Amino acid sequence: MYDSVLVPTDGSDHAARVARHALGLARWFDATVHVLSVVDVSATGGVFDAGGVSPAFVERLEDDAADAIERIESMADDDRVRSAVLKGSPAPTILEYAGDHDIDLIAMGTHGRTGVSRYVTGSVTERVVRQSDVPVMTARVTDRSEWTGGYDEILLPTDGSEAAAAAIDHALAIATRTDARVHVVSVVDVTTVAGRPTILAPNDILAKFESDAETAVETVAAAVRDAGLDVVTHVRKEIPSQGLLEYVDDHDIDLVAMGTHGRTGVDRVLLGSTTERFVRRAPVPVLAVGPDADGGSN
Known part of the structure; x- marks a missing residue:
């Protein structure tokens, strides 16, 4: 059913919450997990003047993306995880990555961090759900969304x-x-x-x-x-x-x-x-x- 699972992350708790479900499913179906963080330089640059953002600022965004990926990787108990940091508009980049890597399932948080250093996961997730050719699992941090090892x-x-x-x-x-x-x-x-x-x-x-x-x-x-x-x-x-x-x-x-x-x-x-x-x-x-x-x- 699922050979490859994609977990886009912005470093938020919501992304981490759904990642635990994705990793659990990956173990059940012996799937590879792809963890992706998208750096939206154009969106962050829009809050500054026409000169755009400095290379140092972009580097900080990329470092934040790498930290977000590391948080998900630390949850995995084996070597089934692959990771990538890409620049672009989040939803199209996620969908393109899914197509290029034959992803069978996307797992995303429904909310996320906001501000100049993060994309707003809520709107990104809704766009991915509407346009994805593969199933999309969503979750947000609630008392009942914890991964408990299975579903009854x-x-x-x-x-x-x-x-x-x-x-x-x-x-x-x-x-x-x-x-x-x-x-x-x-x-x-x-x-x-x-x-x-x-x-x-x-x-x-x-x-x-x-x-x-x-x-x-x-x-x-x-x-x-x-x-x-x-x-x-x-x-x-x-x-x-x-x-x-x-x-x-x-x-x-x-x-x-x-x-x-x-x-x-x-x-x-x-x-x-x-x-x-x-x-x-x-x-x-x-x-x-x-x-x-x-x-x-x-």
């Missing part, structure tokens, strides 16, 4: 679309390694299906959407059972991102695996916007899988 409860949201199904193989591969229970959940957005945020859908229309959601959930649940894993299914009627966050809290979820796109229109939630909102607020790691991601083999 994994949440797999679905809206029945092929894009949502892109996350299934990844969720199952990870769940199999850690013998986790998988929660398959579909959230019917009672405001979206009505066409207006202040109006609820009529009961007969809502019943059809609930039926569709139940079918979608059961289809995914069957795949989970076929993989020999325990499964729990739920259909909820809420605003999707809010409903999923509540589910994470109510069921002690350790990891969420979800598609980055989904069906649109009055009969479906838009997974894309749901995923972005969810990633920003999730108290646990989130594995966002785009529609072009290769599921590989378990």
Whole structure:
């Protein structure tokens, strides 16, 4: 499933937090870990006069990047880590590096250090999640995002679309390694299906959407059972991102695996916007899988 994992870092605690998950996954899948720090000289130069930044200042940025990489390298207990410091705009540089090195998974913090010496990880991460051809694991520093050696409860949201199904193989591969229970959940957005945020859908229309959601959930649940894993299914009627966050809290979820796109229109939630909102607020790691991601083999 994962032969190579990329961990971009800006030296923040958020980057270090998700790095521990990435290193754990790398051990499970016997993957090589690439640790990358991007020095954005143009962004830091923009706060100075037209003369730009001095060579000494650039050297300090590069030293900071090297320190950020060393912090991640110190977490590894073997020689599976490779590192690089590159200059450029962070998101494009990260994506280009991933393509050039056949990366199978990117792991990034959702927040980071700000100021002239760092890029703002939050906006960089969202851009990478939107544009990446490979899954992106995100995490921020919370009481529940610590790496504990495995996952017991994994949440797999679905809206029945092929894009949502892109996350299934990844969720199952990870769940199999850690013998986790998988929660398959579909959230019917009672405001979206009505066409207006202040109006609820009529009961007969809502019943059809609930039926569709139940079918979608059961289809995914069957795949989970076929993989020999325990499964729990739920259909909820809420605003999707809010409903999923509540589910994470109510069921002690350790990891969420979800598609980055989904069906649109009055009969479906838009997974894309749901995923972005969810990633920003999730108290646990989130594995966002785009529609072009290769599921590989378990």
